[in-house]
Amino acid sequence: MLHLNGLGKRFGDQWILRDLNLQVREGECVALLGPSGCGKSTALRLIAGLERQDEGSIELDGARLDTIPAERRRIAMVFQSYALFPHLSVRENLNLGLKIRGVAPAQRQQRINSVLDTVRLREMAVRRPQQLSGGQRQRVALARALLRDPRVYLLDEPMSNLDAQLRDELRPELRQLILQGSQPVVYVTHDQQEAMALANRIAVLKGGCIEQIGTPEELYKTPASCFVASFIGRPQINLLNIDQQLTIGIRPEDLHFDPEGMPCRLISREWQGASQLLLLDSPRGALRMLCSGDAALGESLSVSWPTRAEHRFDASCGRRLAG
């Protein structure tokens, strides 16, 4: 188990991470999710030993990890930029780390072949990185991580340089290769869809603090704040300011047409195949609504939602209200 204990980090007099407490079990993938600058990468860099924390400690399987130098932590990190050597072939890129660690040549080739089969790149072994697609390059980077036989995997936005189709292709492979292993995995992303698809639990970070941690379903169904509610789920939740005390969140899929409901005007719509996303102008402000793809619509509509679909938040601090 990887255990982050009250971790804090500051640059100068500015705290970037504050009181970060997180436990990642064997075989569990926890995503750190949050907007740019919230401290996600810094948290990974602390675990990897590339930065030193100012407060708290890091433990792995009950022993201190943060007192061990980075090169001896046995942690594999995968970055969005692949970090491959451009002048070396795929095989040479993979060979390098094993050679540095003193693995015998015959054993090296055997392990490289096996890992190339795993990431389905055996035929590409003689190519250089620039002769590969982005997805293939990232698979080389994954292969290199696998070869390290690490105690922890740290993934920093590994798919953010790939287009949507390659991401879809790589996601199941990532899940299979790394997430089914027995090591703890920490996965940094600002993409809520990726976090929902890959992680067992998600920690939503805001300004260096954990705003909420839970399974994707828990975060979706009971967001602890307006911030989490807006971050999890697409299309984004509607937040309606009812009065000075109360903000109500309604997911676009919870709205339905109702002749007795709130009168709205159709501003625009995006056809998405099975569904369509409507942008409505209502007396309570703009509303996003998901409805069936074949619904015929006029310019004037009336909508409502079931009370049980309401997420109720304190209007001033944004925290979820009990009940």
Ligand SMILES: Nc1ncnc2c1ncn2[C@@H]1O[C@H](COP(=O)(O)OP(=O)(O)OP(=O)(O)O)[C@@H](O)[C@H]1O
């Ligand atoms: N070496 C440094 N010196 C000073 N400030 C830094 C340093 N490294 C990071 N920061 C600051 O710390 C904050 C958090 O950075 P970090 O890279 O952890 O964010 P992030 O959540 O990973 O963002 P992104 O998604 O954009 O990568 C940012 O405001 C950044 O400018």
